[in-house]
Amino acid sequence: MSQSRTQMIAMLKEVVIPKLKVAGFSGSFPHLRRQREATIDLLTFQFSRWGGSFVVEVASCPAAGVTMSWGEHVPPKKVTAHDISYRLRLGSNPPKKADHWFDFESATYGDRIYRMAAEEVLQYLPQAERYWEFQR
Numbered sequence: 001m002s003q004s005r006t007q008m009i010a011m012l013k014e015v016v017i018p019k020l021k022v023a024g025f026s027g028s029f030p031h032l033r034r035q036r037e038a039t040i041d042l043l044t045f046q047f048s049r050w051g052g053s054f055v056v057e058v059a060s061c062p063a064a065g066v067t068m069s070w071g072e073h074v075p076p077k078k079v080t081a082h083d084i085s086y087r088l089r090l091g092s093n094p095p096k097k098a099d100h101w102f103d104f105e106s107a108t109y110g111d112r113i114y115r116m117a118a119e120e121v122l123q124y125l126p127q128a129e130r131y132w133e134f135q136r
Contacts, residue, residue: 002051007114008104012045015118019125031080038063041132044081052105056091056121058128059084060135088131090124 013029020043025032030045042059059081066083067073074083081087091100104117 004105005047005051007111008047008054008117011114011118012121015115016121019122031082033076033079035063035076036136039132039136040065040076040079041128042079042081042084042087043128046082048101053101053103054117055089055099055101056124056128057081057087057089058131059087060132088128090121090127 009029017029017032020032024034025041025043026035027033032043034041039060040063042061044057044059045054046057047054061079061084063076065073065075065079068083089100091102092098102117102120104113106113109116
């Protein structure tokens with residue numbers, strides 16, 4: 001794993017994960033979930049294989065977990081956003097299908113780029129909350 005990715009993960013754990021935990025999420029990086037009465041809210045961080053950026057994917061599934069198309073059941077404590085076919089990438093514009101990546105490689109900002117990217121994720125959490133509310 002690259003040094004920049006390691007620094008970005010550390011900053012996400014410092015800035016974003018505590019806010020998610022306060023909001024009721026459990027799990028560990030990169031997969032978090034929040035159990036609701038009828039649904040589970042899912043959030044996953046996914047890094048680019050080429051480095052320097054990541055996406056935050058959010059999804060929802062029934063409270064009992066999800067059964068995959070081949071019959072495998074993923075229980076509530078193991079399900080992740082990657083197990084759900086319809087999911088939203090934070091910062092994207094769903095009607096236009098535009099993708100949004102959080103960039104953390106910029107010589108202009110130096111090491112501040114990690115905090116800036118983590119704080120950008122926080123700015124998009126209301127979009128996730130609207131998505132989850134719509135899925136209920």
